[in-house]
Amino acid sequence: MMIRFHCNGKPVQVDVxxxxxxxxxxxxxxxxxxxxxxxxxxxxxxxxxxxxGKPVNACLLLVGKIVDRxxxxxxxIAGEDGSLHPIQEAFLDTGAVQCGFxxxxxxxxxxxxxxxxxxxxxxxxxxxxxxxxxxxTGYGKIVEGVLEASRRLTEGQDRGGG
Amino acid sequence: xxxxxxxxxxxDGLELITGQAKFTGDYRFPGMVYGAVKRAGxxxxxxxxxxxxxxxxxxxxxxxxxxADIPGPNxxxxxxxxxxxxxxxxxIRYAGESVALVIAETAEEARRAADAVSVSIEPYxxxxxMDQALAPDARKIHETGNVTLSKKLIKGxxxxxxxxxxxxxxxxxxxxxxxxxxxxxxxxxxxxxxRFTLYASCQSPFHIRGHVAANLNAPAxxxxxxxxxxxxxxxxxxxxxxxxxxxxxxAAQRLNRPVMIAHERKESIIGSNLRHAARIRIKTGAMSDGxxxxxxxxxxxxxxxxxxxxxxxxxxxxxxxxxxxxxENVAVESTSVYTNKTYCGAxxxxxxxxxTFASESQIDExxxxxxxxxxxxxxxNGLRAGDPNxxxxxxxxxxxxxxxxxxxxxxxxxxxxTTDDRYVYGTGxxxxxxxxxxxxxxxxxxxxxxxxxxxxxVLVGIGLTELGQGSxxxxxxxxxxxxxxxxxxxxxxxxxxxxVHDSGPTVASRSTTVGxxxxxxxxxxxxxxxVSMAALMxxxxxxxxxxxxxxxxxxxxxxxxxxxxxxxTAAYWTGFPVMNLAFSKAPDANFDDETHQGNVYIAYNYGxxxxxxxxxxxxxxxxxxxxxxxxxxxxxxxxxGLEGQVEGASLMGFGLAHMERIRYADGIIQNANFADxxxxxxxxxxxxxxxxxxxxxxxxxxGAKGAGEPPVAAAAAVFANAIADAVGVRFTRLPITREDxxxxxxxxxxx
Numbered sequence: 039m040m041i042r043f044h045c046n047g048k049p050v051q052v053d054v055x056x057x058x059x060x061x062x063x064x065x066x067x068x069x070x071x072x073x074x075x076x077x078x079x080x081x082x083x084x085x086x087x088x089x090x091g092k093p094v095n096a097c098l099l100l101v102g103k104i105v106d107r108x109x110x111x112x113x114x115i116a117g118e119d120g121s122l123h124p125i126q127e128a129f130l131d132t133g134a135v136q137c138g139f140x141x142x143x144x145x146x147x148x149x150x151x152x153x154x155x156x157x158x159x160x161x162x163x164x165x166x167x168x169x170x171x172x173x174x175t176g177y178g179k180i181v182e183g184v185l186e187a188s189r190r191l192t193e194g195q196d197r198g199g200g
Numbered sequence: 201x202x203x204x205x206x207x208x209x210x211x212d213g214l215e216l217i218t219g220q221a222k223f224t225g226d227y228r229f230p231g232m233v234y235g236a237v238k239r240a241g242x243x244x245x246x247x248x249x250x251x252x253x254x255x256x257x258x259x260x261x262x263x264x265x266x267x268a269d270i271p272g273p274n275x276x277x278x279x280x281x282x283x284x285x286x287x288x289x290x291x292i293r294y295a296g297e298s299v300a301l302v303i304a305e306t307a308e309e310a311r312r313a314a315d316a317v318s319v320s321i322e323p324y325x326x327x328x329x330m331d332q333a334l335a336p337d338a339r340k341i342h343e344t345g346n347v348t349l350s351k352k353l354i355k356g357x358x359x360x361x362x363x364x365x366x367x368x369x370x371x372x373x374x375x376x377x378x379x380x381x382x383x384x385x386x387x388x389x390x391x392x393x394x395r396f397t398l399y400a401s402c403q404s405p406f407h408i409r410g411h412v413a414a415n416l417n418a419p420a421x422x423x424x425x426x427x428x429x430x431x432x433x434x435x436x437x438x439x440x441x442x443x444x445x446x447x448x449x450x451a452a453q454r455l456n457r458p459v460m461i462a463h464e465r466k467e468s469i470i471g472s473n474l475r476h477a478a479r480i481r482i483k484t485g486a487m488s489d490g491x492x493x494x495x496x497x498x499x500x501x502x503x504x505x506x507x508x509x510x511x512x513x514x515x516x517x518x519x520x521x522x523x524x525x526x527x528e529n530v531a532v533e534s535t536s537v538y539t540n541k542t543y544c545g546a547x548x549x550x551x552x553x554x555x556t557f558a559s560e561s562q563i564d565e566x567x568x569x570x571x572x573x574x575x576x577x578x579x580x581n582g583l584r585a586g587d588p589n590x591x592x593x594x595x596x597x598x599x600x601x602x603x604x605x606x607x608x609x610x611x612x613x614x615x616x617x618t619t620d621d622r623y624v625y626g627t628g629x630x631x632x633x634x635x636x637x638x639x640x641x642x643x644x645x646x647x648x649x650x651x652x653x654x655x656x657x658v659l660v661g662i663g664l665t666e667l668g669q670g671s672x673x674x675x676x677x678x679x680x681x682x683x684x685x686x687x688x689x690x691x692x693x694x695x696x697x698x699x700v701h702d703s704g705p706t707v708a709s710r711s712t713t714v715g716x717x718x719x720x721x722x723x724x725x726x727x728x729x730x731v732s733m734a735a736l737m738x739x740x741x742x743x744x745x746x747x748x749x750x751x752x753x754x755x756x757x758x759x760x761x762x763x764x765x766x767x768x769t770a771a772y773w774t775g776f777p778v779m780n781l782a783f784s785k786a787p788d789a790n791f792d793d794e795t796h797q798g799n800v801y802i803a804y805n806y807g808x809x810x811x812x813x814x815x816x817x818x819x820x821x822x823x824x825x826x827x828x829x830x831x832x833x834x835x836x837x838x839x840x841g842l843e844g845q846v847e848g849a850s851l852m853g854f855g856l857a858h859m860e861r862i863r864y865a866d867g868i869i870q871n872a873n874f875a876d877x878x879x880x881x882x883x884x885x886x887x888x889x890x891x892x893x894x895x896x897x898x899x900x901x902x903g904a905k906g907a908g909e910p911p912v913a914a915a916a917a918v919f920a921n922a923i924a925d926a927v928g929v930r931f932t933r934l935p936i937t938r939e940d941x942x943x944x945x946x947x948x949x950x951x
Contacts, residue, residue, distance in 0.1 A: 042782055058859020065226075069221070070219075071222070071223075071225075071226035072218070072220070073219070074223070074225075074383070074384070074431070075225070075467040076383045076384065076385070076431075076465065077873065078464060078465065079465070079873060079874070079875070081465075081874035081875050082385075082465075082874055082875060084383050111219070112218065112219035113218070113219050116218060122214075122217065122218070126217045126218065127215055130210065130213045130214070130217055132840075133209075133210070133840040133841070133843065133844045135210060135213050135216050135217055135384070136210075136214025136432075136668035136669065136720070136844055136848065137216075137382070137429075137431045137667060137668025138213075138215075138217070138221055138429065138431070138668065138886065139223065139382070139383040139384040139431025139432060139434040140383045140431075141217060141219075142219045143214055145217070150809060155404055163882075164882050164883050164885075165883075167795060167882045168882055168883050170849045170882070171381075171383060171874065171879055171881060172383065172882075173380075173381050173382055173383055173432050173434070173842070173848075173852070173879065174432055174668045174669075174848045175844055175847060175848050176844075176847035176848045176849075176850060176851035176852075176885060176886070176888060177851070177880075177882045177885040178847050178885060179843070179844060179847065180882070181882070181885075186638070186885060192267070
């Protein structure tokens with residue numbers, strides 16, 4: 039079937055099997071391989087993408103669910119000039135990235151949180167990232183990365199508003 | 201130091217944070233097909249037939265391979281005895297055993313067709329415990345019997361020493377199988393051609409190259425292995441990457457099409473190696489002043505169906521079982537056995553977490569019996585420079601154990617205690633030593649290249665793999681420090697067996713220490729050329745030149761400086777070599793094979809941890825309030841990377857100690873997914889504080905020692921000791937789960 043949706047700000051029209059998973063649509067049809075598959079059962083969060091701003095597991099999502107909706111993947115969050123998103127910068131600065139396989143999903147879960155709540159408490163960060171497993175870091179530096187991103191985004195807004 | 205010791209971002213972080221890094225599963229090639237394996241499904245039996253008719257009828261299926269289709273020897277393995285078939289031919293030795301490989305146009309078709317392959321197996325009574333395996337009349341899982349390796353360490357004479365001891369403590373401790381649970385399941389992609397190219401999520405590409413060539417019956421030089429970005433390994437992507445790498449290449453050769461094999465999560469758990477379960481009987485004798493006079497330890501390791509790295513893990517437990525203590529009389533016997541379960545092999549810590557849990561639990565029991573403070577007993581017995589360790593090896597420097605104990609003693613006491621009787625509080629301590637380098641496991645050599653371009657930028661090549669641990673950043677920092685350039689001007693090659701040198705396996709916390717030495721050596725040669733060139737340009741002697749901040753600088757006049765890029769250009773056109781390939785060999789191990797007395801490792805990382813816990817008596821739930829992890833790392837190369845290693849390894853040790861257990865029923869793993877196998881999530885994280893002690897190691901670059909493994913052992917042991925302190929019950933089996941703690945609290949309260 040032919041479906042339409044927006045992906046990373048651009049309209050997409052693509053012919054897919056109705057029972058196809060969104061992760062396969064992204065990786066195979068659109069070449070967006072930044073979305074990773076770690077378990078295929080919604081248990082690890084490596085395939086997290088944003089659907090209308092909310093984090094979802096692309097391995098559990100069928101293509102019918104995204105018709106006329108807006109998807110954001112890791113490839114879609116950098117600035118138009120290629121500059122990194124503040125969450126990405128903060129993750130690198132705090133050492134939140136080791137092997138990097140969980141990183142795209144982690145960044146998108148963090149973005150969904152910070153878009154909703156610009157100054158989250160530690161518990162809110164833990165809650166928002168509780169569906170994203172990481173085996174490398176022990177998570178401490180990921181929490182630091184999200185909090186550092188929150189500070190930078192807030193300061194950026196203050197400067198922009200002032 | 202200009203860059204060494206400065207907090208540095210991962211040099212390869214940009215590709216990872218943007219999703220642009222190519223992991224093996226991200227590659228696409230024209231005509232690519234997908235492989236999926238049919239597994240035995242029963243733990244033991246004789247394979248009498250494979251019927252692939254139904255599988256071949258499934259749409260998209262292009263080929264089905266069985267053992268008969270393997271051109272070379274049907275054997276893999278990391279080291280002798282090389283006892284594992286690529287595809288089972290006769291015997292089935294564990295339920296996850298690969299029996300047939302199905303190739304189809306899509307991964308889903310391959311998976312469906314693999315399920316449709318019918319295998320006939322005459323089942324045997326499976327051997328599921330070590331006791332069954334070691335029974336005198338036990339069926340032999342391999343022709344050689346059910347013992348993979350058994351070794352002894354003998355130092356002094358334990359019997360007379362136990363007789364003189366004022367106190368003796370004895371106990372038996374057990375640990376469970378643990379799954380690596382890297383987020384990226386094992387994946388390979390073979391591309392045929394005049395030469396084979398294999399993209400792999402792997403740990404030791406040269407090892408894979410050798411096996412693929414042997415299985416193909418082709419020379420090693422006809423195979424090129426490229427390590428793609430690898431989503432974690434922790435020891436786990438050696439054997440299995442070889443297995444599926446060889447299978448993919450064999451299929452690619454038959455079909456003349458690229459073949460990708462990607463494990464599903466379930467296969468990653470049942471069909472690739474785990475951490476050994478262990479049973480450790482340990483006895484310690486001490487004088488009333490706390491001085492330990494003798495230790496006797498029997499280690500039994502459940503290695504599952506195949507040898508994998510069991511022989512080396514056996515050796516490692518043998519050498520580490522007595523702990524980081526100066527004990528004159530030690531006897532250890534370590535034995536690994538075969539059972540009809542998923543094979544066990546390398547996993548971060550490599551046997552040391554198991555024996556450290558037993559050893560450190562007993563040190564606490566001894567302290568309690570003697571009425572000596574728990575840090576004090578470690579202080580009394582802890583190894584110092586000049587003391588012979590369990591193998592009799594003496595280091596005259598870089599033995600920082602006592603400093604780690606003093607660092608831990610300095611940390612502030614936990615403050616959050618309430619008088620609410622709902623909670624009990626406890627504090628644990630644990631010390632560890634872990635050998636760095638291949639040591640007893642063989643010669644330790646590394647090749648590394650450093651090339652400077654005319655623009656002054658630098659390219660480093662080495663055959664050790666980046667798996668997330670930050671080794672590329674370490675190499676970049678070492679080269680930048682030696683050459684006096686900015687770390688951003690250094691790039692580190694991907695590991696491509698055509699482009700870098702065989703540097704041995706990426707194991708044993710050896711990347712920074714042994715690999716770093718090779719990079720240092722190559723960079724130093726390039727530096728010599730640059731200094732020679734700069735001396736000519738300044739018309740002065742070489743000793744008057746230093747390289748710093750991107751310039752060649754005249755020492756007596758800081759303002760007299762030439763950019764290194766101009767020196768590099770001049771050196772190039774003068775014919776001075778601005779590249780070097782260095783070969784670095786660690787000092788050889790040299791020990792007696794009967795007693796294991798002698799020199800084994802080039803250095804040890806020493807550590808001491810403290811953990812404060814609060815236990816909810818109503819639920820058994822544990823909150824880790826503080827976790828301090830002090831390690832003697834010789835010299836910190838990148839603090840950010842070191843903290844990442846200590847924090848990550850500590851949570852892995854915590855998982856082993858509290859959460860993670862592979863559950864078997866009748867030889868079949870029951871929890872082969874992340875819903876039922878509890879990998880720590882962000883809500884389970886512990887508040888680790890890394891404390892670096894720097895007692896320089898003469899065999900490492902700038903004095904550095906590896907740090908990636910030792911915190912696993914210390915964190916697991918310290919958790920057990922903290923829980924014992926809180927609950928008042930000594931647990932002798934890991935994991936100590938919330939339910940175990942609740943049962944103990946209830947039992948104690950009832951009693």
